[in-house]
């Protein structure tokens with residue numbers, strides 16, 4: 001079945017459909033593995049790995065750094081400037097590292113998008129890409145300290161000489177990029193088109209061109225190499241990508257979508273690296289994707305991580321910041337709570353996480369300041385928060401967990417201010433729509449709508465389950481059996497109640 005899909009996807013190339021921008025890892029088998037036996041072996045291996053990944057506990061492997069040795073092979077260049085291409089390559093590696101660590105400034109956008117995805121976290125891997133600089137294969141005139149970059153010396157998509165490296169083949173192509181779904185490091189690699197490699201100033205034919213000029217095609221392809229599927233899986237709402245915290249999706253997004261897009265009844269994460277949007281509009285992996293990639297490396301690519309010790313000059317891990325100190329939870333007069341810790345001069349930013357104590361998943365925020373004011377607590381409920389510091393490329397350890405007790409929690413009056421209720425039409429006759437909007441987000445909560453007549457008798461009751469990630473709801477009430485006159489609509493959301501007055505009139 002999967003193979004059939006691969007064949008179908010084969011026709012989506014940059015030239016045929018200008019809208020399709022990125023690779024298709026699915027194409028890899030049909031394009032690169034030309035004979036049926038190899039395709040069969042490949043499929044079997046993938047099926048096996050999928051099985052292993054599902055059966056492997058998804059524990060966080062934060063402490064485990066994975067170093068990936070990289071070799072870059074420019075192919076078919078007419079003339080070239082090695083120095084310029086080396087700078088461009090280093091820039092591309094730096095981009096990879098920033099995005100895989102979730103430390104690129106683009107990820108600050110997550111602070112804005114996160115409330116709509118209460119079950120997802122910004123993914124930060126402990127994967128580091130290093131251009132190999134020693135013990136190079138023979139025959140390439142590469143001496144120690146020179147980076148593993150070749151110019152018109154390696155042809156095709158495999159190289160026996162370059163086993164146990166993550167190979168990047170840069171050449172003219174109809175595809176922006178193409179990668180095996182689950183690479184093996186047996187001499188295989190990813191290929192990237194000349195106009196989608198690196199970022200900034202190009203070097204002759206190798207020139208990053210908008211809208212794929214920010215080096216993210218390789219981020220996407222490496223995602224496939226480490227066994228990530230596109231975020232929509234195999235297309236259609238019934239297929240998942242096998243990652244627990246990416247929303248279900250039916251297919252790709254293109255260009256730079258304006259606002260949020262709903263597919264398969266949920267808001268889609270079009271800005272995920274495993275979608276097809278323009279470079280400027282993709283900025284994150286999720287925590288689930290990050291863990292999946294690390295698990296894949298751990299169980300399938302130890303040949304790469306072991307080779308890194310031999311071919312990469314590994315700098316001692318840069319001394320990072322200490323874990324945050326002097327954490328304080330300060331209740332404010334207006335009912336909000338300020339979370340605060342000592343500021344650190346070297347900090348690039350702070351990562352704050354908080355959750356209701358009974359919840360499993362943290363919500364994350366990236367902050368430039370050493371404090372944050374929260375309004376999302378519920379009175380009587382207990383919350384936890386913790387913080388860590390990003391200093392350049394390294395992250396501090398998490399602080400001790402801090403608890404916000406019920407007494408410190410935000411009174412409901414504050415939440416009421418953030419809850420807007422509307423009834424329309426008003427006056428109404430046959431039916432009435434009640435819509436609500438709240439400015440914060442709770443998981444999995446019902447909203448109850450009661451309609452009382454002017455004598456205070458309950459005449460209608462309806463409830464609505466709020467969808468994950470939505471901050472509004474609409475309830476349609478059949479009012480054809482009600483008499484004319486005033487009614488009161490009471491809306492109950494958590495502990496918050498809101499009332500609005502409506503008028504029924506036949507003549508309206």
Ligand SMILES: [Zn+2]
Pocket residue numbers: 022023024025220224230
């Ligand atoms: Zn892809």
